[in-house]
Amino acid sequence: MLELRDYERALPYAQKAVALAPDNPDYGNTLGTCLLRLERFEEAITELERASELSGAGRDLVPDYLSLVLAHAGLDDEPAATVWMERAERAMEGEAPTDSIIMALLEEARAALGEED
Numbered sequence: 536m537l538e539l540r541d542y543e544r545a546l547p548y549a550q551k552a553v554a555l556a557p558d559n560p561d562y563g564n565t566l567g568t569c570l571l572r573l574e575r576f577e578e579a580i581t582e583l584e585r586a587s588e589l590s591g592a593g594r595d596l597v598p599d600y601l602s603l604v605l606a607h608a609g610l611d612d613e614p615a616a617t618v619w620m621e622r623a624e625r626a627m628e629g630e631a632p633t634d635s636i637i638m639a640l641l642e643e644a645r646a647a648l649g650e651e652d
Contacts, residue, residue: 542572553582560589564599571602576609597626601640608647616648 549566556562563586570579580603587599600623607616623644632638 540572542569545569546573558589560586560599562586563589564602567599567606568602571606571609574609576606579606580610595626595637597623597632597637598640600626601637601644604644605640605647608644613648616644620644620648 545565546569549562549569552559552562553566563582567579567582567586570576570582583599583603583606587596587603590596590599600619603619604616604623607613607619623641632641
């Protein structure tokens with residue numbers, strides 16, 4: 536359902552997944568993404584920050600960080616959005632992303648901050 540961009544429909548499934556496995560950061564990211572796309576920015580921030588805190592070594596945090604840029608930008612909190620963008624850039628270590636989802640998020644986050652490619 537996320538691939539179809541039907542976030543309203545996906546939301547209860549994401550909420551149930553997090554309720555059943557609250558320590559799974561991927562489920563938290565999915566829930567945070569649904570909330571972000573539904574413009575429920577404060578709730579999205581809570582879930583995305585929780586997901587990034589739960590993550591262990593080996594999990595790519597860039598999607599969480601970029602989504603947090605967008606959520607903070609949605610609240611017109613540019614200082615916090617900038618902090619998360621800096622974390623995302625550090626996590627990418629100067630390497631250009633090759634994953635299409637991350638590339639799209641990066642472009643959207645840069646646009647939200649008024650940055651150019």
